[in-house]
Amino acid sequence: MITATIFLRLATTGMLLGATTCGQPVTESSKPAAKADTVAVKKEDAPAKIVTAADRTEAYIDQLKGKNVGMLINQTSIIGTNGKLTVDSLLKRGINVKKIFGPEHGFRGNAANGAKVGDEVDPSTGLPVVSLYGKHYKPTADDLKGINIMVFDIQDVGARFYTYISTLHYLMEACAENNIPLMVLDRPNPNGFVIDGPIMEPAYKSFVGMHPIPISHGMTMAEYAQMINGEKWLNNGVQCDLKIVKMEGYTHQSDYTLPVHPSPNLNTQQSILLYASTCLFEGTTFSLGRGTPFPFQVAGHPLLKGKFDFSFTPVSIPGVSDNPPQKGNTCYGIDLRNYNASVFKKTGKLNLNWLIDMYKAFPDKTKFFNAYFLKLVGTKVLQQQIAAGKTEDEIRATWEPGLSKFKQVRSKYLLYP
Structure with missing residues (x-):
């Protein structure tokens, strides 16, 4: 009961x-x-209203007009207060969206964690949907054929093992290799004030950890995309042609309540x-x-x-x-x-x-x-430290100087105070 x-x-x-x-x-x-x-809790002036990049349509729509557009989106890719998806809004404005790409949990966000997602046709728009959590993580040249520009618009939560940043990496790599610009519509990091954890070691690289960053990185997706480019983490050091659309009113200390669940279990x-x-x-x-x-x-x-x-x-x-x-x-x-x-x-x-x-x-x-x-x-060190009876403070002390070095690198790519 x-x-x-x-x-x-x-x-x-x-x-x-x-x-x-x-x-x-x-x-x-x-x-x-x-x-x-x-x-x-100290009483302060009311914080500035956060306006996501997707909601700033006039700041980017001209760059999409007359082009064949691909979009990597999911259920968090909303615009306005009525929960309309960005793709629906752009289609209504006459933008020629040709294809949708979906991350883990699928385009509609209703697949369980780790469940492989197949390609499909979206019944609402009639557009083909390519899964990047099924047969492959990285878009192929055929997937991107005929696309003039890609748009990435997904809500992240700021943790290294949340796979949307891995999907961003592979999209950037595919766009760079196929000479397709990538527009990133930025959204808040609800944990943007936490920068902590051990730095990932190369030996443990996987889809839940691709880059030498701490567990909580404190960056937005657009900032993180700039870091991927700037630190040359893409295959063979290729560079993605990024077109960043910023938010308004956001800082890394902002409290932000997500309007849509980013995945079924969050x-x-x-x-x-x-x-x-x-x-x-x-x-x-x-x-x-x-x-x-x-x-x-x-x-x-x-x-x-x-x-x-x-x-x-x-x-x-x-x-x-x-x-x-x-x-x-x-x-x-x-x-x-x-x-x-x-x-x-x-x-x-x-x-x-x-x-x-x-x-x-x-x-x-x-x-x-x-x-x-x-x-x-x-x-492997953290498991050994816990087994040895180390305290949280003793463990955290060993994350230096790696954590401080990451913060210095991170500072080069920040878009917000």
Whole structure:
């Protein structure tokens, strides 16, 4: 039976239907959620209104007129306040959009994490949709044939292992190799105030970590595109012809609540703010809430029964979490749904203590981590440090001087204060 608390949360986050159609229970204990950190709030002038690049249509539409346009977009690529997709708006304005490209989770954002997505024809526009999370990550010359300019307009969340920046890399590389300019319509980084984590080592390069950057990079997509170009990270050092369209009113300290879920399991602002810290549990035997209404906001394991009062049971939610870790097993652990995530803005740091504490509490240390952990963190050192009993402060100290060097490089590509 779903408690009243969960029912209310489901209703307000739009997850009620997805969670109840599976017909299996999601339970929690009555223990209060983790106590919020106390953060002093100073009364200040109202922040400037953020206007995304996509909403600044007149700043870029002339560059698209008379051209065959390709667009890498998804459900976050909205314009205006009515949720209309950028592609629909441009088509209405007479822009000749020829083809759509979709990242992980698909063009409509309804594919589960890691699920391969096939090519299709969009029933709404009739346009062909090329999946860049199916047969290949990088557009082929045939995919781009006849395209005069590409447009990238996708909302990111600022973490190295969130795959939209990897898709951006491969799009830039393909555009450079086929002499096609790429227009990037910029959007806010909701975690733009966090720059933290170990720098990825080349040995652990993968689609969830392609560049020598920390876990949280604190950059917008347009800024990141400039870094990819400037640091010559594309194949053979090729350069992409970038056409950047900036936002108005954004700074890296801006609070920004996403109007659309960027992926099925980042279904609340809380999950987005916690993501870079709690996603590390993907590299363990733990559940981090996939298959519940609150993914990335909890973490637990069946073997912690008796050590933690809070409990939850992951279930299959088709199209969201088909086969989540610990499916059907009651997990015991931490509840971060009411954690005061504004602390990340105050400190500019990730939280490693949740991972460290769960490791200490877990009875079989040899089975805590899985092979995916090294890809997520981009180094073998962090796992060794946690196993050795290092504290969060001791671990963070070893991220220097790499983190400071990254911040210096990052500063060259920033578009906003």
